[in-house]
Amino acid sequence: MITLITTWVTEKIVAVITVTVVAVAAVPTTLILTTEHQVTVTVTQQQTQARIVLIQTVKKAGDDLIVKLQNAEDSCTTQVTTIVTSSKAKAIRLDTHLAQAKVQMHGAVSPFVTAIQKDEEHFQQLAVLTPEDEQNELEHLQLIELESLGDGQTTGVVIVTCQIVVIEIKIIVVEVEHHFEGGDED
Secondary structure (H helix, E strand, C coil): CHHHHHHHHHHHHHHHHCEEEEECCCCCCCEEEEECCCCEEEECHHHHHHHHHHHHHHHHHHHHHHHHHHHHHHHHHHHHHHHHHCCCCCHHHHHHHHHHHHHHHHHHHHHHHHHHHHHHHHHHHCCCCCHHHHHHHHHHHHHHHHHHHECCCCECHHHHHHHHHHHHHHHHHHHHHHHCCCCCCC
């Protein structure tokens, strides 16, 4: 009887050993498949974790750049608003110009924000992500920052637009003040 049970168990073990799945205790999400030819295939959550880290790094860099762009827009809008509100002319005479200045400034920032958001989405959709892909995306974000804000040695589109808007609004304020000098403002 023992021989019969031993033979039966041995046959079943041989059949089961053909493909063995072993979960490794150190990394519970690691799956090792071993066949009779000793081929090992490893599927790990580490790949998923690495992907998440790469995506998060790019997302954070993109979001940080969006915040910088929005801060530059807000700063310029504040400058323009201050010029208008400190004017001797009634604010109502300058409201249209102030609104145009804000739209012009937003128009300079908006395309860069949209480009960053599209890049972030595209990066997340890639089937395979490598550290090289992450580095390429980060470099692309740096180019967007250089083009939009400059780097201290060069002036970016957003900064130039702000300077133009500030100069234009100063000219308009001077013209309005000059035109309505002498109590003619009412």
